[in-house]
Every structure is written in C-alpha cells, then in structure tokens.
Amino acid sequence: MLPGRCKNGIIISKVPVIQTGLSGVMQKHFPDHELTVCRAVEELTLLQLRRSDLVIADLTGECHYPRNVCEQYYTLISQYPDIHWVFLVSRAYYSQAVELLISPVSTLLSDVEPIESLVSTIRAGNNNAERVSKALLSPVRSEHQExxxxxxxxxxxxxxxxxxxxxxxxxxxxxxxxxxxxxxxxxxxxxxxxxxxxxxxxxxxxxxxxxxxxxxxxxxxxxxxxxxxxxxxxxxxxxx
Known part of the structure; x- marks a missing residue:
C-alpha cells in the first residue's frame, strides 16, 4: 500500500456538530481514512460509494418518515456489500432500523453509547463487528428513559x-x-x-x-x- 491515507469513509448527518464530532473521532483513531461528509444519503455519488470501505450514518433525532430513510439505506446495503455500514440509531428509528438495516455488513449502535463503542466497532471491521449493540437490544432504555x-x-x-x-x-x-x-x-x-x-x-x-x-x-x-x-x-x- 502507498504511504498515507489509503481507505475511504463517508459520514452522513444533518447535524453540523455531529458531523464535526464524528470527523474528529475518525481523524484521531483512523487517520488512514480519507473522509467525505454530507448531510443526506441523496448527496452521495456512485463513485464515492464504490471507493468507500466505511459509512457512518446518523439516524438520530425526530423523523416524520423513518421507514423511507431506512429503505434508502436498505437498497444501498444490498448494492454495496463490501462497505461496513455503521448506523447510530435513536428511538425514533429503532423498529425500522432493526427490521431493515440488520445485515452481515452492517452494525447498529445506540445514539447514547460512548464514543469508545463506535471506535471498537470500526476497528473490528466488516466481518467481526457486532451487528446490534446491547444497548439497542433493550429499547426501553433509550432516549425517553435516559x-x-x-x-x-x-x-x-x-x-x-x-x-x-x-x-x-x-x-x-x-x-x-x-x-x-x-x-x-x-x-x-x-x-x-x-x-x-x-x-x-x-x-x-x-x-x-x-x-x-x-x-x-x-x-x-x-x-x-x-x-x-x-x-x-x-x-x-x-x-x-
């Protein structure tokens, strides 16, 4: 491999502070990744997806049509099975995410888990990471109760x-x-x-x-x- 950055990652979030936070985590723990940051999945290009090894998608906050969003990602997961898809999931998305986004190449993390969980998931890679975090498997301990x-x-x-x-x-x-x-x-x-x-x-x-x-x-x-x-x-x- 050539020296310097040799992998490509994508961060998707509508919230600027989360974009900045996730970018900081990647730069600190995975400096070999060249990052693309966007607000929505619709902004992605085919070339970006073909080149990427990792996608971190922020599915948090209120959403009027969470199923539509999850269905978009469901389609992409099936088209790009070489990417490790990591979803940060809030209660609003929980049921749709579990139904549509669990796959051999995806990981679902609770949005209230510590950063260390995200780092461990990325480090574990596409084949060894947990598919659903333990925090998400107990949905009653989510945003509302926390x-x-x-x-x-x-x-x-x-x-x-x-x-x-x-x-x-x-x-x-x-x-x-x-x-x-x-x-x-x-x-x-x-x-x-x-x-x-x-x-x-x-x-x-x-x-x-x-x-x-x-x-x-x-x-x-x-x-x-x-x-x-x-x-x-x-x-x-x-x-x-």
Missing part, C-alpha cells in the same frame, strides 16, 4: 451555551457572541454536563438532539437550516 425523567436545573447561561452548541456553533464563536472567554464558555458547558449527569460530548449531543433536550433548550428543530444560523451568527458578531 433523558425523560431527569429534572432540569440548568442555569440560563448553561442553557444558552448548550442551545448554541446544538445549533452548530463552536466554543470560540459562542465566546465571541456572548463576550466571554473561551474558558468561561467551556466551564459552563462542563457544568451543564455535570448537572445532567452526562459524561461525554457524545452523550451531551444525544441529549441536545433528544425530544426533551430540544424542548428544554427551545430548539424546535435541531435539523434546521444551518445557513440561516451562520448568517445570523455573522450578523450578530458584527454588531457585538
């Missing part, structure tokens, strides 16, 4: 930081907008995570993307138009 019964005691500042993180803003951008230091914003994020008994960024984003998180943070849709928020961010920063 997050729905927690009393919310976040401060206004903590809510504001989490809300902006959920809209795809970075720590630097939030600090500039709120006229605070990066250290202060990071401390508020970490404080919010402690209050919610959340131990990793992956769990934090899972809570933000949950029904309760979106409601508590006044995020009617975490899958909103990111262009709108980028424009608003630039406008507000220019006036700060």
């Amino acid at each position: 997050f729905g019964t927690r009393s919310i005691i976040l401060t206004l500042s903590e809510r504001k930081v989490l809300r902006l993180l959920g809209k795809g803003w970075g720590i630097n951008q939030i600090a500039t907008l709120l006229k605070k230091s990066n250290k202060t914003i990071s401390a508020q994020k970490n404080s919010a995570m402690r209050r919610l008994s959340i131990h990793s960024n992956a769990e934090m984003y899972a809570w933000i993307n949950s029904t309760q998180g979106a409601r508590e943070l006044n995020l009617p849709s975490v899958y909103g138009d990111t262009t709108e928020w980028k424009t608003k961010a630039l406008r507000e920063m220019s006036h700060s």
Whole structure:
C-alpha cells in the first residue's frame, strides 16, 4: 500500500456538530481514512460509494418518515456489500432500523453509547463487528428513559451555551457572541454536563438532539437550516 491515507469513509448527518464530532473521532483513531461528509444519503455519488470501505450514518433525532430513510439505506446495503455500514440509531428509528438495516455488513449502535463503542466497532471491521449493540437490544432504555425523567436545573447561561452548541456553533464563536472567554464558555458547558449527569460530548449531543433536550433548550428543530444560523451568527458578531 502507498504511504498515507489509503481507505475511504463517508459520514452522513444533518447535524453540523455531529458531523464535526464524528470527523474528529475518525481523524484521531483512523487517520488512514480519507473522509467525505454530507448531510443526506441523496448527496452521495456512485463513485464515492464504490471507493468507500466505511459509512457512518446518523439516524438520530425526530423523523416524520423513518421507514423511507431506512429503505434508502436498505437498497444501498444490498448494492454495496463490501462497505461496513455503521448506523447510530435513536428511538425514533429503532423498529425500522432493526427490521431493515440488520445485515452481515452492517452494525447498529445506540445514539447514547460512548464514543469508545463506535471506535471498537470500526476497528473490528466488516466481518467481526457486532451487528446490534446491547444497548439497542433493550429499547426501553433509550432516549425517553435516559433523558425523560431527569429534572432540569440548568442555569440560563448553561442553557444558552448548550442551545448554541446544538445549533452548530463552536466554543470560540459562542465566546465571541456572548463576550466571554473561551474558558468561561467551556466551564459552563462542563457544568451543564455535570448537572445532567452526562459524561461525554457524545452523550451531551444525544441529549441536545433528544425530544426533551430540544424542548428544554427551545430548539424546535435541531435539523434546521444551518445557513440561516451562520448568517445570523455573522450578523450578530458584527454588531457585538
């Protein structure tokens, strides 16, 4: 093999922060992969799929037609059996994902599992990875039970930081907008995570993307138009 990157991977997520998080995981643990990042399966080209060894697809958050999405992936799985398909699955997608997406070349992971589970799954490869994670085999311990019964005691500042993180803003951008230091914003994020008994960024984003998180943070849709928020961010920063 030639030195440097020699494999190709695809990340599919509508949420910018999840795109960034998954890209960071891949760059840290699998630097030999050349990555393609897109918002939806419709954006993929045949050439990208033919060249890829791995696809990580984010099936989380609310969805009006989860079966349609799963059927799209079902078709691709049968057409590209050399790819390891890894799906991050939330409760909204659970039943359809189990019905349509379990195959000898796919793995279903719960969206609230730690990053280490994703890393282990990718490292195990197409032939040795578990097909369905243990967390998903117990669907009652999913988003609703994990997050729905927690009393919310976040401060206004903590809510504001989490809300902006959920809209795809970075720590630097939030600090500039709120006229605070990066250290202060990071401390508020970490404080919010402690209050919610959340131990990793992956769990934090899972809570933000949950029904309760979106409601508590006044995020009617975490899958909103990111262009709108980028424009608003630039406008507000220019006036700060």
